[in-house]
Amino acid sequence: MPWTSTNRIYAKPSNTSGGEGVTAVATANSARAAPTAAADTGGRFELSDHGYGKSCVKLLHVYRDGEYHAIREYDVSTELKLTSESPYVLGDNKDVVATDSQKNTVYLLAKKHGVKTPEEFGAVVVNHFLYTYKQVGEAKCRVVEYPWERLQAGAPHNHAFIFSPAATRWCEVSQVRHDAVVVKSGLSGLRVLKTTQSAFVDFVQDEYTTLADAAERIFSTVVEAEWTYDSMRTADFDNAWLTVKDAILEKFAGPPDTGVYSPSVQHTLYQAEKMVLEKVSEISWIKMTMPNKHYLNIDMSKFPANVTKGDPRHHIYQPIDKPAGLIYAQLRRRPKSHL
Ligand SMILES: O=c1[nH]c(=O)c2[nH]c(=O)[nH]c2[nH]1
Structure with a gap:
């Protein structure tokens, strides 16, 4: 008989005296109660890569210098790699900078420092995460720019812009603690x-x-x-x-x-x-x-x-x-x- 998802979810484990499924449930429960024990992976598995962040935080920066205004619009994505695996392995969140806080940080840093080029803003973001939270081993920021151009109405317009999507500009900025900032820029x-x-x-x-x-x-x-x-x-x-x-x-x-x-x-x-x-x-x-x-x-x-x-x-x-x-x-x- 072909098994269906219903069978898979509701089927009673045939071996209730310590099968793999039963052990996994017990481990998850005890981790929730006291997240102190080392990962119960029996040494069989290791996290080879991990990271988390907020993708596509949309941001419009308007710089009003008297009558003359300038804009830059970005999608900003953040990613943090924590030095600890506990959030993944034990469900212990004490080192986790919430992705919601990462989103707020993008807006607060833009307000505080302004938004220059995508690359410089990306560097501000990764610096902030590394030097504010000691548990962050590496921070990354991807910035995709919306192709606004100043409207030319005989002369450059003071505050009106036109979307000119000939090409997309993006960058990825990353920094490992104690290393230099690495910048990759792109056009697509x-x-x-x-x-x-x-x-x-x-x-x-x-x-x-x-x-x-x-x-x-x-x-x-x-x-x-x-x-x-x-x-x-x-x-x-x-x-x-x-x-x-x-x-x-x-x-x-x-x-x-x-x-x-x-x-x-x-x-x-x-x-x-x-x-x-x-x-x-x-x-x-x-x-x-x-x-x-x-x-x-x-x-x-x-x-x-x-x-x-x-x-x-x-x-x-x-x-x-x-x-x-x-x-x-x-x-x-x-x-x-x-x-
Ligand atoms: O400029 C080209 N390079 C190729 O390698 C290639 N191969 C092909 O079928 N057409 C083309 N054109």
Whole structure:
């Protein structure tokens, strides 16, 4: 007979004289009464990783400087790794900074310090948790920024903004007690397409190949990028993010009139990463991912000429969502030679 969830929940244990299920219940009860004993895992198991926090605390910061206002809107996620396993193993909460308190802390720190870049705000948050609670061994904060831009109404508007979701900016800041703050920044969802100056030829041709050389094709991708900094202190985070975005657009698109030739997604991706490392000395490595969003030629040769012939400037492609080619590379600086 196939067993159902009803069977599983209500079935009486067949062995009531100390089966695994019975032991587990007894352990949970005694832990609730007196959470002093060591974990009754019989040495069979260990917690290899743990952490907890609040995800997506939504926050709008408005800086009112007279008539001129500035905004930043963030989703902030926090995570704490406690040095003690007792909350998990024994159900002892005395070291637990509630996730609700973590949410409050995000708002209180924003009020107290203001909100600068996502990276600097993330650093304020992780510092706070580490130095306020000695039981916290590591604190992490992820900040995702909403892409508001000042409205241009002939001139920059004093207090009105427009949502410009060309790409999402995010960062992850973490700090282990007694170590330096580690910052990873990122850009995601930058979708681009160009209609010429892209080719893919001279790749492996064997019995598995059906793809023909394409001297001319549509190139479209949704760029993801992430990078880290050598030094938190000297980094200009806003400038770095804009430089990454501009480098991707420049190496993808090229000059407005002529564009730039791409022999492959791989090469364009590399060119963009190289430009970032050349321009922003504080970035130690950058990784980009460019899925190749295919737009296929439609073979119309089987249709009679009278239904296909028309204005030769019309070209029809079939957008293919899945599968997509998935192409990534990480570029880092070589260690300086001591010769
Ligand atoms: O730029 C490309 N790189 C590839 O590795 C690849 N593979 C493929 O089928 N089309 C493409 N295009």
